[in-house]
Amino acid sequence: IGRRLRIQGSGSATLDEVRQSLALISAGIVRPQIDRIMPFPEAARAHELLEARQVDGRIILSGW
Structure with a gap:
């Protein structure tokens, strides 16, 4: 987000859930x-x- 990236389609996720999801993706634990x-x-x-x-x-x- 700080690098002007956009996340679209997060539905009804909370900000904390979005942060957790980004951390999992960044760590390579979850791949979309x-x-x-x-x-x-x-x-x-x-x-x-x-x-x-x-x-x-x-x-x-x-x-x-």
Whole structure:
């Protein structure tokens, strides 16, 4: 956060939970499971894939 990084989609997590999560990721204990990265204009397609349960992990939208 101090280096102007953004975390999006944390849901209803508390600030303490976000800090704990970042510490686990930083230590290599937890690795986020990313299924694919898609361009932002394909957001509707990303939602279709999620709703059809055709992803293993998360979809990241890039290129606002």
